[in-house]
Amino acid sequence: MKFEGVDYYHIDELLSDEEKLIRQTIREFVDDKVIPVIEKHYREGTFPMHLIPEMAELGIFGATLPEKYGCANLNNVAYGLMMQELERGDSGIRSFASVQSALVMYPIYTFGSDEQKDYWLPKLAKAEKIGCFGLTEPDFGSNPGGMLTRAEKVDGGFVLNGTKMWITNGTIADVAVVWAKWNGVVHGFLVEKNFKGFSAPEMKNKHSLRASVTSELVLDNVFVPDSHWLPNTQGLKSALMCLSQARYGIAWGVIGSMMVAYTTALDYAKSRVQFSKPIAAYQLTQAKLVWMLTEITKAQLLVLQLGRLKDQGKARFTHISLAKRNNCEVALDICRVAREILGANGILDEYPIMRHMNNLESVKTYEGTHEMHTLIVGEDITGFSAFE
């Protein structure tokens, strides 16, 4: 089955040929390789590891970074369209790409030394190395500044102690970008999986993002050499800059989930007959479908302008918060309404809706909760911080 996308407002006319071609490539990859296997992986709670080399071959990882690191140097709109298509497959696939690109390659590119960039970026682009990002802790989610993980300077490097939680890709990662306080200031460190005292046990029994690896990171007196300290970070702000990158991708990504839910519900409504006519012929169903399409169209225009602003260097983190906040909430609501249209059939994994809905419960919360994004934009427009 070929996916055609949703474009009620001819938004494609605002895209360049390259942007459309990039979306097409990822769309075909998802149709051919992700959709046929994803339900099985979701059911079994495994990540489709075999897709990683193919995703690297396509150029998905670090796609906005320069060619000299083996990357495609895409603009932000093309990157967003790619995320949309990946999440149409599954949020777990998109999360893998988000983490590798926005949370591992971006901080090395932005805060790393030339040696670190030259060593790590080509390997991460080819997925010879897999990365993860350790900021959140068991007791510090929305308030990462309170983190307990500490770095202590010793001869030739640092000693790290602490625990990170909810880390996507943790168990399968070769390198973790770990954020820890050194003399009270947050710094970034590259911790390799074989460093003594480091372990990354997987967190099991999730009802959401089942086709994605989520882990704890345990740092027990881990020695990290000076060569693995990111020299150009500026406190917590640097970690938050990475999150802005990831949130941007999420704001696009969830449109993929919206499209799946809407097109599935529309097809179902046209063929499901009750009281001698298709349920699509009833006003209540039409109201639901029209609401979904309206919200998808608004979300599409929102991220497209956000992407153009980002390409011009004008997108502020508050702009990204507004889009992440809106699109995740709408995506989740669209899935719920789509499930209603499918009735009891909507709960079966014969249809992708519940899988996306369950995933989106995480997506609405990770990379800044819905509530925190509300308060970030709230502070921006009123001048009053409601959380500090």
Place this chain on the structure above:
Amino acid sequence: MKIVVALSHVPDTATKIKISQDRKTIDQTGVSFVINPYDEFAVEEALRTKEKFGGEVIVVTYGNDNAKESIRKALAMGADKGILIKGETNVDTLTIAEALASEILPLQPDIVFCGKQSVDYDSSAVGQMLAELLGFPSISTVVKLEIDNNIIKAEREVEGGIEKCESSLPVVITTQKGLNEPRYASLKGIMAAKSKPIEEKFFEVKQNRLVVNELRLPESQRKSKILGTDATAVPELVRLLREEAKVI
């Protein structure tokens, strides 16, 4: 080795076709176009041939500006340059072959690849006509290909079997599903294609020998059939699956 791919830009196979008011052409509004799926095998085989023997891959297509989209995709897959021959649309098969030959002959190619047919009009003739106009031999409906010492060995699909044949170069090969698995255009390939050249040429149609009088959609959708409700219906079901549906 100089390798040419003759490419056709066709409506996406998933598109619902509507006939225009004139009842002779397709209504193109809202129709998305793609590389003819059989031509994707041609592009892939051309790229593999280049990867093995070196040289360049030139993609040639006849059509209007929209066809650049398909050329661009072939460039993104790895072809080196494109030639778009612009001319009147809705012309007959021989005219298209003549237009292609007029630009391909001066290139002096070693191999020309094209799909065994385009999925829009299904004439299945351009490849062989092109070979005739170029003065090259042609091997059609190829599912396996080997090149060694300027000798090309091919397996082609014939009714109920495989025919093995060989030819010297230059040659025209028309490609069939099964020959290879076309690659995706990588993101880097798509970005690199932006700076690859597409040359525009014009072809003046002198004589269009074949005129389309009318296009019509199939009368009605296929109906479902119930053959029976117990085991006695199985032999007939098997026969229909084998002979009509051709799925077993």
